[in-house]
Amino acid sequence: MDFGLTNDQKMLQDQVRKFADAELAPVAAEIDKSGEFPWANLKKMAQLGLLGVVVPEKYGGSGFDFVSLAIAIEEISRACATTGVIVAVNNSLTTFPILQFSSEEQKSKYLPLLCSGKKIGAFGLTEPDAGSDVVSLESTARLEGDHYVLNGTKRFSTNAGEAGIFIVFAYTNKEMKHKGISAFVVERDTPGFSLGNHEDLMGIRATANCELIFEDAKIPKENLIGKEGDGFKICMSTLDVSRIDIGAQAVGIAQSALDESVKYSKERKAFGQPICNFEMIQSMLAEMATQIQAARLLVYYAGYCKDTGMTRFSRESAMSKYYASDIAVDVTRKAVQIHGGYGYSKDYIVERLYRDAKILELYEGTSEIQKIVIARELIR
Numbered sequence: 001m002d003f004g005l006t007n008d009q010k011m012l013q014d015q016v017r018k019f020a021d022a023e024l025a026p027v028a029a030e031i032d033k034s035g036e037f038p039w040a041n042l043k044k045m046a047q048l049g050l051l052g053v054v055v056p057e058k059y060g061g062s063g064f065d066f067v068s069l070a071i072a073i074e075e076i077s078r079a080c081a082t083t084g085v086i087v088a089v090n091n092s093l094t095t096f097p098i099l100q101f102s103s104e105e106q107k108s109k110y111l112p113l114l115c116s117g118k119k120i121g122a123f124g125l126t127e128p129d130a131g132s133d134v135v136s137l138e139s140t141a142r143l144e145g146d147h148y149v150l151n152g153t154k155r156f157s158t159n160a161g162e163a164g165i166f167i168v169f170a171y172t173n174k175e176m177k178h179k180g181i182s183a184f185v186v187e188r189d190t191p192g193f194s195l196g197n198h199e200d201l202m203g204i205r206a207t208a209n210c211e212l213i214f215e216d217a218k219i220p221k222e223n224l225i226g227k228e229g230d231g232f233k234i235c236m237s238t239l240d241v242s243r244i245d246i247g248a249q250a251v252g253i254a255q256s257a258l259d260e261s262v263k264y265s266k267e268r269k270a271f272g273q274p275i276c277n278f279e280m281i282q283s284m285l286a287e288m289a290t291q292i293q294a295a296r297l298l299v300y301y302a303g304y305c306k307d308t309g310m311t312r313f314s315r316e317s318a319m320s321k322y323y324a325s326d327i328a329v330d331v332t333r334k335a336v337q338i339h340g341g342y343g344y345s346k347d348y349i350v351e352r353l354y355r356d357a358k359i360l361e362l363y364e365g366t367s368e369i370q371k372i373v374i375a376r377e378l379i380r
């Protein structure tokens, strides 16, 4: 058993860490406040190959493995959680389903655009009345000649306000339940497709999270991904991959909270000495470090399962997301506690980290959904 990273993975980690410290960390508080989508940094990340980490070079990607993708998302999120999820959604919720399930024509058309940052990707699954229960979605797509007519509304779509390419799920046959859902690649300028309300979120505030509205939108027939009725399995397989990256985002956020807490506890004095000398502070730091290391190992292991060709790694992916999200919320809470009143102030990074962490337990499947996935494998 080898717990070490390969030379390529170490090089990528080093490169992304340096970039994140130099370019992402300095603007993280600013974009949290302004809500401005970080296009300038995304263009720079495209140059570094971070928008198509696992995409083969022939489509404009970097050709790395899924552990490398997790390493990159962790390092980006350590500096800026908003940028972390933007990049994660582009990589695993958009390029991945195209890479894995689309035709050669779709791959050649869309992957170079997503890897180069000419277009950013978004995922349209959740609806106003359908979140955890995917089968209850109401969007429909009806084949009429050479195109599908798509109707419905999608909510909570990360990147959507700035995206050019969307993966959208709709029923082509409602009677067939999950076997009647289909997946489509939808371009931003599709007639009948418009953007609705922007979400004003508690954390990850510059992610252009937005509603998608389809009113008789005309989707070319060739933009169906796979076959009619493949949508549910495409969606679940995609989420198996993307949840690893949310686990990685959680590890990055938690690592940042620990780094800030160690630094602060060495500087801040109380009762005549640095607070890091107090055992209650040391206890929190030790717990935080151990939680992060355990989460990181679960995340890398889930990536390893994907890289080594395991056909179903839903359990490993769900465990990594569930545990890493859980500890990220706890670690950021402890970080605020260690900072005392200052931790509640926007002058300190941990205030933002605490807000950013909460979404981890909600998006790409709530923690309750991850526990269902894990428990089903135990009792089947």
Ligand code: CAA
Residues within 6 Å of the ligand: 089, 123, 125, 126, 131, 132, 133, 134, 135, 156, 157, 158, 178, 232, 233, 236, 237, 239, 240, 314, 362, 363, 364, 365, 366, 369, 372, 373
């Ligand atoms: N891979 C491949 N196939 C899968 C699968 C997987 N991971 N999971 C299920 N399937 C298959 C099953 O084998 C079954 O196939 P058969 O009919 O051939 O037997 C079929 O799909 C139906 O499976 P289930 O009966 O398990 O389906 P379910 O309705 O009970 O749902 C669920 C399971 C786990 C609850 C699922 O609905 C789920 O994950 N829900 C959460 C959705 C979610 O994560 N939403 C977040 C959206 S993205 C987002 O957050 C926005 C963003 O921008 C970040």
